[in-house]
Amino acid sequence: MTQETVHPVTPLVRVEDLSVRFAGTPPVHAVNNVSFELAPGEVLSILGESGSGKSVTLKTLLRLLPERKTTITGKVEVDGQDVLALEGRALADHRGGVASMIFQDPSLALDPVYTIGQQIAETVIRHEDISKSDAMARALEMLEVVRIPSAKRRLDNYPHEMSGGMRQRAMIALALACRPKLLLADEPTTALDATVQIQILLLLRDLQKELGMGVIFVTHDIGVAVEVSDRLAVMYAGSFVETGSVEDVIRDARHPYSKGLLAANLVGAVPGTRLDAVPGAPPPLNALPEGCSFAPRCAHAETACGISPLPIWTGGNGRWARCVHASRAGALAAAESTS
């Protein structure tokens, strides 16, 4: 109950010290000591490049990773349930009932041999004790919720009969059919054209408000993260390196990697000039360096960066960055303001 006093609302998601290892020689350290919380109705974006562990973190929340090859340690709670302890029917109830996921490629996520209506109805029947005709009515209602034009006709469409943007809407309808408290979105707009992407982002933003869901949105695109989220977590080589409100991180990034990402997204760049690019490439996840994984690419790296645990700089409003340089700069600034 001590937690209650710290957090005015019980968090919808509580992840503590989560690590995910994939079997191999040497094993792959996909996620390393990640901790975060998500309040009900909050939208968190996890921003990172390929191989940063953002999708693995998301899949852990639904336990979608192959059991025999994966070792998960730490604590994952969604809506008060210990997700890592779920088995059998309880796990199936969790997936799609409490938490639901949308993926990058709807043509792979949807079943090609069933109509959209059948697929949504099947999900509803599995989670709620209702008749087939009621389930179909719910499917129609869901297609209207995601603003698919002439929804009644689309109910009988197979996925291949729809355009890319329409399929993405259908997948969102499927994911939301049982009114989950948590929506997990894994790069849902990456494969779409720009004019369609913005439609889907605005739809997700509206639905999140209407239904009051918590959303964890995984993306590599800062622009997309800014459009949809309240909070931002920057992930690198399996670890969160910086988190904070979108405004704070975008305007005043503290971790050198976050700064590099912003520069690479041409934030404030003068056309034609050289970009402030981060050199090198991320380390292989089966041979992570000791201490800060970003140190080999970092312009501010020093000996202290190779020693774990790294110091953490904290700002107000839940902001922090795991960086030697940022925490020293923060301490200096604090000393100056008091003197």
Add this chain to the structure above:
Amino acid sequence: MSTPILSAHNLVKHFNAGGFGAARKVVRAVDDVSFELAPGETLGVVGESGCGKSTTARLLVQLLRPDSGSVRYEGKVVGPELPLKAFRSKVQMVFQDSFASLNPRMTMIDAVAFGPTVHGMSQSDATRKAQDLLDRVGLDPSRFGGRYAHELSGGQRQRVNIARALAFDPQVIVLDEAVSALDKSVEAQVLNLLMDLRRERGLTYVFISHDLNVVRHISDRVMVMYLGEVAEIGPAESLYSAPRHPYTEALLAAMPSLDPDRRTMEAPLAGDPPNPIDPPPGCRFHTRCSRAFGPCSSQVPPSHTVGKSHVAACHLNSVKEQVA
């Protein structure tokens, strides 16, 4: 503008999409596309999937034969006036898929040296040149030269592809989504490399991308394509700050905002881009255009000159001309 180094004249490319007789379907991938490239400039090409930007690139480097129209290099028609082999050493291409564009059974040194040997360079000269080029694109030839494509990361492979394109000492490089598959931090490195090479060698680029931020950063002029046609072409700065075609406006408005206080409130366009099979009559954009009026659905809009080397194919500009 001085003599264009490369120019496209009324390029048309239709693909068969099945069916016979009256039911025959045709994808109008590129329909009457013309533009010119001045030496040393970078032309950005943007548009949604299916707008014909990649087909235009392939026509430009003669990987596809146009149904009609021609490509000229320094004023000479490629084919009849300029042999293909000579043209190829002047105009090179880099593709999006860095892995598919490299032979999996060739080492990186061999892949870069292969082109020059085909064009008559001795093996030892070609190898030396390949080493220099790998070094120039930031890959140590002693470390990476003997590796195969699968032993490199995406960014490294794309550097090899750029080195390979440079092996002919070309004047023009067509980059078809060359940085789109890369992670942002790696993309920035490759963009820097491309800008450095442009300055060192006076290269001319055709830079195709769906990322408007990147296109603005690297391009002098930008061409906006929609369903196989050029909607608007003009200097990057004026096209981005004062677009003269509603489609360009919509594309710019669809870019995610990077300012949390000014999020996008309304999607500029509804629905997906229409199928390039049977494009709408008149202005192809009129079905999605919020400002469509009388002539849009029946008359093909002519190209209006709306500024210095700035052309837009939209009827709204003819209204403005009459008023003025």
